[in-house]
Amino acid sequence: MALDTARLLITCPDAKGIIAAVAGFIVDNHGNILYADQHTDPLTGEFFMRVEIELAGFGLDEETFSAAWAGIADRFGMTWRVHWGTKVKRMAILVTKESHCVSDLLWRWSNRELMVDVPVVVGNHDLLADTVEGYGVEFRHQPVTRKTRETQEARVLEVLREAEVDFVVLARYMQVLSPAFVAEYPARIINIHHSFLPAFAGARPYHQAHERGVKLIGATSHYVTDELDQGPIIVQQTTPIGHRDTLDDLIRKGRDLERVVLANAVRLHVQDRILVSGNKTIVFD
Amino acid sequence: MALDTARLLITCPDAKGIIAAVAGFIVDNHGNILYADQHTDPLTGEFFMRVEIELAGFGLDEETFSAAWAGIADRFGMTWRVHWGTKVKRMAILVTKESHCVSDLLWRWSNRELMVDVPVVVGNHDLLADTVEGYGVEFRHQPVTRKTRETQEARVLEVLREAEVDFVVLARYMQVLSPAFVAEYPARIINIHHSFLPAFAGARPYHQAHERGVKLIGATSHYVTDELDQGPIIVQQTTPIGHRDTLDDLIRKGRDLERVVLANAVRLHVQDRILVSGNKTIVFD
């Protein structure tokens, strides 16, 4: 996970000459392209591109990039953003009672596999306080009841703002976020759902899976949108099960899936490898 | 696939002493158990067992088994059946236009991987006649329109009866069977659905999958019941896809899944490895 690169992400209508223009711009500014990925959706005609540029020797920086780039962006009608690897992203984690996902993320962070800052973990229960604080990360308890949902959400948002958080991970956070909350972090809230979506959306997916008698269980990480479990999918994985597997076995096997699927989605987000188009993702891995 | 074994399949309420009684019965009749598998559903208290007995030396046969066995069956309230490997199952295949599943099944049959007889393949189109006849198997064309659904089904059933078919495989047969048809072959019609059920049931699952932006596609083989795509699942498998995969790529990758998933389900059925309980299967593989 290179701290010494800039990643330029582009969406625009497909046209001849985009790659040449982008690559020409970078070379004109003495940049070296480490990775360039592009994709054209044949149905919508949209063009997507991710370019990773070595910062060493590159003639532009956070202050000068926009002005220099504006010409090309305008010419092709681009929606774009650039991430500077030097600016480490700040990740908040929201939890309830289950520890496997948050423990896994914090372990990866403490082992420098995930290059982020983790200013705060917020829990609507306080069960995981010790686990989180054991990693030297602040834990904030924000309990919630049916009646206090709105005020609790407001308080959580305040914590995230104070912590200057860039994106939010729902590590088995058992609360549905309001559209107002989601709007604060568009395509920047990552959820893990413990089923192979769109199968078994909603509550108790392992119960649903066990009931239906499927032969595989899955896990899905996706960006959160206003519609529950309907946001753009980032990573999915499945694992075989059989008639001997009880509900508890499904939950146990599922944990191993969930933490890997969520960690992968977080890694892809942190490395700016995901573009969202409508309700789909383009993942340049 | 042993032709020289008998397979005894048992369902009954769980109780102490079932295995001892079954194993004792077999040894008393000079039988050798090659495989014995059992399962107890902790929720329903149902007990399931499959025993595969070497025919060589076994003191019972098709004519004498039932009477000898009745005592134990009664004592434990068993639902049971026994399959004699010497009696090769007769499989019919129903097709429409897609060739990959039927070609694969016929290839396995001709290479003696699938130990069945294939008296007939029925198509509601005649596109696959040459393929089927190239394997030396009779092809019967039974075209259908919206108006002729009932009479066509009756004719198909007649063909299957004449061919003395034991079970039916829907190898991408694009017609919904009526409850009356299904009732003729309970837990003996195997379908392949080109999605990871219960996701994307019904028509055009690859279109639905592409639309939803999933990162895996799947295939599901199941027994056909009155409710479309809701029958007991036998085998499921998934394969990764990405944003570059067009609908055509999904269809292509799906074909490789479908034929393997269907062939596995057929093999399990032929070897009498599947017990159905409610809407689930117990698969003793």
Added chain:
Amino acid sequence: MALDTARLLITCPDAKGIIAAVAGFIVDNHGNILYADQHTDPLTGEFFMRVEIELAGFGLDEETFSAAWAGIADRFGMTWRVHWGTKVKRMAILVTKESHCVSDLLWRWSNRELMVDVPVVVGNHDLLADTVEGYGVEFRHQPVTRKTRETQEARVLEVLREAEVDFVVLARYMQVLSPAFVAEYPARIINIHHSFLPAFAGARPYHQAHERGVKLIGATSHYVTDELDQGPIIVQQTTPIGHRDTLDDLIRKGRDLERVVLANAVRLHVQDRILVSGNKTIVFD
């Protein structure tokens, strides 16, 4: 993971009537069989069986079982052992510097996914002392140099003996154990090797894999024998890689494999699901 069951593991020459005798014995002693698995190796004629018996109501216990069982064991020439679920196994973990496997095992243990006692973790480096002690488990530092190998091993063995350890997990322990050490825990030392054995045995398997240009990496857990990386394999798994994956990526992806593969092998061992025959395992999962 049932604490309230006994697991009887049997190896003997195949013969008619074994299952009937075993099941009859259990029913005669008022036991209820929860699971019964058996396997006959068609090449060697060896018969293997695992029976899991509910303790509630069973008429035998640790003191009375052997005498009652001796008749059947002798009659069929059985090698056998019985594990009483009430007797929780004591697991030691040996580590060097890598934390992912030991952290994962301790996490599973602390979340009661792994029903064992962990009296001690021994490290030839002290880097992981905090991690281990954070879980409330004793960490013993036993440094080693080329010259002190023998005496260090003796000291480690002493620690294990004092801790009354039942089995040992090498959680990326970067030392080769002597035959004398291995002989103390036959089929009771579980190693995780970071390749798909037998490919890339020995040192630096990810380097070897990267060098060879394979398209999958693997992990293998196996019982330790006198020959390095040659012991009976318990669990193996692979994951896809591509040309973009650097050696660091292989190591990162491999970690996710290793901890799941090792945890599975440990679970199977703890639940007495593994029988060893020559250099192979029979795994009744």
Added chain:
Amino acid sequence: MALDTARLLITCPDAKGIIAAVAGFIVDNHGNILYADQHTDPLTGEFFMRVEIELAGFGLDEETFSAAWAGIADRFGMTWRVHWGTKVKRMAILVTKESHCVSDLLWRWSNRELMVDVPVVVGNHDLLADTVEGYGVEFRHQPVTRKTRETQEARVLEVLREAEVDFVVLARYMQVLSPAFVAEYPARIINIHHSFLPAFAGARPYHQAHERGVKLIGATSHYVTDELDQGPIIVQQTTPIGHRDTLDDLIRKGRDLERVVLANAVRLHVQDRILVSGNKTIVFD
């Protein structure tokens, strides 16, 4: 599989400005880039690129491309080739007795999944003549004994030359090719080996796998080089096995792997998605 594109494949030392130069060249010649993939090997400093250009509107063709392109190729010291989709590749298949791989390839070809011409299949046995001819493809029987190896190979080569073959697929061809033969088709002979190489290279890999007691079997497709089973790997896949699987089960399960792995490698080759560097492949899929 686009017939209406050109694919430009480039290898050269990494340098700033390559992508800009290539993309600029294409836009200057009124070409539209459909896909552009690139990779830099951080160890060797080699740069690899694949560009797929829409032929419609492109100002260059087979006759004019080289001269126009020479400037850029020289400037960056490129090794390069261009494939014109209009020129359908001619594939020969070499077989012995096993039918699953050749049947699968011919099925894909006849269903237009594989866009190639298949002028000839050569067998050192004549067992598969009917299968091949059933697809309307010429079968040439070229028997071989230990004594006639050299002359047989010469005859096979002659057949391939007459058929103006572009590349050769060894679909379970049980003969080792001489270096002289291999030299005629460098990186253009694709083999399927029925193991997860480098494990179980050489003869009877399923026997070796069964003997070793592995828990997965694999299949590997690779380009043939002078060293047996040592060539650059294109595709690998594995599937789980267990103690119940006999050698025959391994062979059966392996067939399903082999045909998918080989078909994928052939597809990648036909679509010009593979670059070879030393003993590794870069696969732009």
